[in-house]
Amino acid sequence: MYINNWYVAAPVEDLVGNEPIALRMLGADFVLFRDESGEIHCLSDVCCHRGAALSKGKVSNGCIACPYHGWVFDSSGVCVKIPALGPEARIPPRARVDSYPVREKFGWIWVFLGDAKEEDRPPFLDDSWFPEYYDKENWRTVRLNYEVDANWQRSEENSIDGAHPSFVHKSFGSKRDPQIQIVEVQKNEWGASTTRERTPPDRSQKTGAMREITAEKRGKTKATTSFTFTGITHRIDIKRSDGLSQCTLSHRTPIDQFHTRTFSIQARDYLLTEEFDKERQEGRRNAIKEDVGIVKTIRPPLPPRRPRSELLIKSDQLESAFRATMQKLTRKGWEIDSDIVERERQWQVYAIPSPARREDPKNWVHPAVPTVTPPSEEQG
Ligand code: FES
Ligand SMILES: [Fe+2]
Incomplete structure (x- = not known):
């Protein structure tokens, strides 16, 4: 912490x-x-x-x-x-x-x-992290905050991990194409970002109103994931080939080493009326349950202090960048x-x-x- x-x-x-x-x-x-x-x-x-x-x-x-x-x-x-x-x-x-x-x-x-000192602090988040929040005409938002019995870093690494959805999540990630694109990671002083194209989930993975508006055949989805130290924040942007977009801004606050609070807002530019919020919230809750189910099984519960005690590979690009950012902050004391x-x-x-x-x-x-x-x- x-x-x-x-x-x-x-x-x-x-x-x-x-x-x-x-x-x-x-x-x-x-x-x-x-x-x-x-x-x-x-x-x-x-x-x-x-x-x-x-x-x-x-x-x-x-x-x-x-x-x-x-x-x-x-x-x-x-x-x-x-x-x-x-x-x-x-x-x-x-x-x-x-x-x-x-x-x-x-x-x-x-x-x-x-x-x-103020000049040494990580910069406070500005509106550019979530302009959708202020654009009520084109975006509909739902909020969710929750607590889990897991380490903040293990949780955050799960959120920014592009390879796990195909295995962990029922309604997104592609079962038929789990390979992820290896791309250049854009790094900055406090974080990093990647944009990958990925095979979208099948229509059959979707339920409710989402299934109604999802076509049988779709092109690649563009997913941008960014994280920054400030507030242990990440933003995930999903742009579907049919033009529908959704983005989520989440922050993590360690309660202690083994308990974490997450605060998140999701914005969507489709199904813009209130009646669809419930379904969206339910989708979020299910995804969180799926993630937490895995994260709680991770051993040791804290990230290892010896890097060779885990085997990070190319598809863990962003997670590696996250660990490197944290190491930099450890060096700052x-x-x-x-x-x-x-x-x-x-x-x-x-x-x-x-x-x-x-x-x-x-x-x-x-x-x-x-x-x-x-x-x-x-x-x-
Ligand atoms: S006034 Fe706070 S403990 Fe005595
Ligand atoms: Fe996940």
């Missing part, structure tokens, strides 16, 4: 009124709340006094009060009141918790979990050392460092989560 990334925390509509919500991300605990003006804030959920969950407390005047001894924290995470010491209390400088940048996009609440966190979790809270730690790395109760030492340093 990596710090210094934007992650989707929750759908915007999950945060109602001034009720705070508790969330686990990257193996750490967070609280999300809205202030009176509607602005959303995200703090570490572990009170720096004696560890109670702030998310069980009350929000008022843009602050959240711990349910245990009533310490009040403002939206920047600084403690502004310690009731047991009275109004004249001198508040210790370490009386604060991490506060993280928050944004809204595509109907999701995003938080930046890390302390990197952004990978959480989960071995240490797991070993000490019964007696030590590690916080995901927030931007305020850059200015003052010392005055914190919970130490920043340890990160994996980049291999080059180890050898040197």
Whole structure:
């Protein structure tokens, strides 16, 4: 798992009124709340006094009060009141918790979990990742978010894998032609992309309204898959030879190493009315079930640390590019050392460092989560 990334925390509509919500991300605990003006804030959920969950407390005047001894924290995470010491209390400088940048996009609440300077952060997603979302006239969208008991990287590698549909998915992928095109992978600093032509599924694989509008004979389908580190995002574009298109934008948030939340929106430029949403959602749910069924069988549950412990081949082009991107981020020192966190979790809270730690790395109760030492340093 990596710090210094934007992650989707929750759908915007999950945060109602001034009720705070508790969330686990990257193996750490967070609280999300809205202030009176509607602005959303995200703090570490572990009170720096004696560890109670702030998310069980009350929000008022843009602050959240711990349910245990009533310490009040403002939206920047600084403690502004310690009731047991009275109004004249001198508040210790370490009386604060991490506060993280928050944004809204595509109907999701995003938080930046890390302390990197703005110019070093992965770029926040812009509209070009999903222009269809704003074009309500020509595109119809359905949203889906779900949780699975599987590692985020294993899940993401499954999503961007072009060779598995023919075997794993009943309604797409071609049983008669599982060969995939080997193409050039377009790489950039934070991700990569491929466009392949593939044999479409037979009409008999389709059901419901989809079968009605699918011809018996079709030409090749063009599939573009792109991924980027920001939000562990991928976009899959399907352009059928009959002119129908569909695209899906998905983001993955590790809850911890073994549990993952996925947030996705699918847009289609056919069957544009609401009545077809149910069928589309069902299709998505079935596909997810098929994927999860396989991903849960993968051993080891985490990607191997020794590359030769698996046999990646040419058809795994994009998955290889994904692993290379993650290795680059490990070399930046952004990978959480989960071995240490797991070993000490019964007696030590590690916080995901927030931007305020850059200015003052010392005055914190919970130490920043340890990160994996980049291999080059180890050898040197
Ligand atoms: S544990 Fe939060 S105020 Fe005491
Ligand atoms: Fe799949």
